[in-house]
Amino acid sequence: MIGKLDLYRIFWTVGKNQSFSKAAKSLYMTQPAISQAIRQLERELGTRLFHRTPKGVSLTNEGSLLFEYVHSSLNLIDAGEEKILEFKNLTAGELKIGVGDTISRHFLLPYLEDFHNKYPKIKFKIVNGTTLEIVTHLKSGEVDIAVCNFPINDPSLELIPCIEVQDTFVCGEKYKTLSSKPLELEELTKLPLIFLEPNSNSRKYVEEYLFAKGIFISPEFELGSHDLLLDFAKINLGIACVTREFSIDYLNRGFVYEVQLEDEIPKRNIGIGYLKSVPLSPASTRFVEIIEKGQSRFKFN
DSSP states (O other), rough: OOHHHHHHHHHHHHHHHHHHHHHHHTTTOOOHHHHHHHHHHHHHHSSEEEEETTTTEEHHHHHHHHHHHHHHHHHHHHHHHHHHHHHTSSSSEEEEEEEEEHHHHIHHHHHHHHHHHOOOTEEEEEEEEOHHHHHHHHHHSSSSEEESOOOOOOOOEEEEEEEEEEEEEEEGGGOOOOOOOOBOGGGGSSOOOOOOOOOOOHHHHHHHHHHTTOOOOOOSEEEHHHHHHHHHHHSSSOOOEEEESHHHHHTTTTSSSSEBSSSSSOOOEEEEEETTTTTOOOHHHHHHHHHHHHHGOOOOO
């Protein structure tokens, strides 16, 4: 039996052409199959849709009413199919990314630019937050992909490491002598420390590493921005725990100095995460591919 949507397409084609034979030719069907389909639809609706004459067919009053609704519905379906095709071809749609300000500025911007140049019709929605907040947004469907600090221990996520980064400590002119020789980790506790806020994933990573070494910290300042860490260190308010790769400009310009450690904190990754249970959209898939392809040539300035 022919499906209901196919019946309505046949009905619409017959009504448009006012002929079973012309409709059959247009749909590449036999005329008896067209006639059978119209009879089936009339039985299901319990009403006659066409007047049959030797010269062809014409719509009844009921048929004319139905024809207008079917015409609108089929146009909407066709428009929806065209829109889906646009999404697949990346000529329309939206890419929703969860990312922190620091990673966005120092890592993600070149990839956003590259993607936009290739697919200018795709709109961006950028949702900022900590790694924990971004993962929550990911699970609620507010974002398609997350670009954030690793490690993340969540079996529901597909995680792709992108670049290695190094956590380190920097200071201003007042504490410049600390950069002259390697410092033991225990000596950090005697200094005024500046850290990101406790719910930051990078803060937790460093804190857990120090804790494993039997070292407990009590920062003088806890801030919500990596740039503020650098600024506070620059004006000699303490020793800031920062990401080396995101501090290159301050280090190169002599605004801050890196404190060498006897035991360097192990490197970690920044990467992409998305839900295993939800297929990536064409736009998200292409964006991930662009980042993966660009990793080898990515340089911190």
